[in-house]
Amino acid sequence: MRVLVVDPDPARAALVAEGLAGVEPLDVRHCAVFDHREAAAFEPDVVVVASDSPDRDTIESLREATATNPRPVVMFVDRSEAGLAEEAVRAGVSAYVVDGLSAARVRSVLEVAMSRFALMNQLRQDLEKAKADLASRKTVERAKALLMKERGLEEEAAYRLLRKLSMDTGRPLGAVAADLLAFAGVLKGDA
Template sequence: MVNSKTGKAATPPLKVLLVDEEPGRAAILERALLDAGYVLVSRLSSADRLVEHVAVSQPDIVIVDIDSPDRDCLENMAVLSRSNPKPVIMFSDEDNEETIASAIKAGVSAYVADGMNPDRVRPIVQVAVARFREFQALKNELQKTRDQLADRKLIDKAKGLLMK
């Protein structure tokens, strides 16, 4: 598919997995996502089996709308971040620094502490995806540098043995 205005290949809409424990709020967020041009691939009422649902539905982004993220929710985010990294947006009413820091450490790309505003969904998703991609690029560069350093140490060790 080609965009008629730019002449470039059109990117397919992002696929979203939505986690929201409150059906009314989930419906509002779902409507905002659809209005913004995203495709909802799955909607869960809790993050209990998030990792399995992400593996099956293969979303491009995960959005969690929760009153207050508990330890289990954050642990599920951390497992997801390690096993199948995706941009994760968390909307929450909880605004204390410790909770926000724990969420970011668990792999949340964007933590929105003042709840969900349907008009802000699109820019929040765009920023979260951009930050996630940048973070992944940095992680990849760090791993590449570590591998090069390990190779260099091995070569230096081999040189030392040859010189003896």
């Protein structure tokens, strides 16, 4: 497991490494402030941020880093202001623990955070796929309507024609439908 520990206090950062004793293979790196370039170069499996109190700059840096390169992030903070936990979670933090950093808890907190991250990542991917599928279906429906209008076809015949074009070209049905709509727009002078 590759762990990046971000903490200005080396003694507190050592608690994280101590809590991961026995994890094999283990590569723990420590830095005083979060640097998304360093995180990207190291490619950690999990980022652990420990501090007295989180600051908005760190949370914003995490937001930027997780947007481009998502990974589980755990924050251990000694104290927290109202709203910071929600802001941290919105920035991609998988676990936000207040006044709970101890070597005995580190491993279990990281495991839960990594599992939660994997679950949330899968949900995000499923949502994106569902959105893409819906957009493709809408495009296919519009292309069928165009074929029905322009060629006087029944709905089933229009769909069979789109499907045949898809198979003949080896391209997805949605892509063929999008091309048909684009070409129709060009021919009508819409583009």
